[in-house]
Amino acid sequence: MNLATLSDTGLIDKVKNNHTSAFEEIFKRYWEPLYVFAFKKLKDEDDAKDVVQNVFINFWQRSATLEITDTLEKYLFSAVRYELLHKISQSIKQQKKITHYYNEVIPNFMAALDPLQQKELMAAIEQQIAALPDRLKEIYRLSKEENLSIKEIAMRLNISEQTVKNQLSTALKKLRVGLKEAFILILISSTS
16 A cells, blocks of 8 residues: 555554554655744754654654544644744753853852862863863853853854754753863862
8 A cells, every 4th residue: 555645644543553654654744844844933953853853753652542633734733833832941941040050059169169279160161161162162152251142142153042052051061061070079179
């Protein structure tokens, strides 16, 4: 049977019965328009791909119990809209966490250190920043050293605001991982 000739309803019936080829046909039909829709909203290729991938993963995992009351197309686009909202919400929460980390946690930690420890920590931070890939380093420095907003960085580098947020988040994650050892060494030296 040629699945490409089946209607969406016929494919859904097969997917409900665990028919992977029918799922693959739905994927082929809808991946690109869903991706284009998500990309227009997020302006970031990787995030748009993640959103569409999550929609299809959820679709497959729930395939046995799917209740699609409208067309498959409307169902999938609604699922992408929901996933977009979830992605944006996560991004906002991450941004708040980063702001809290830089405005509250680091200053309090630095205040508890003596001048020599502060100097050691600043050197460790600078070493970690220098080790970042060029683009991440540039975005990090524009944000933290020049105090530019995400919008200003995006305009200066001619990239989307979402890309700036993602790159800044990636830079901060890399710095946190790289600085754990420095923090531990400084804490150990302060107790000995």
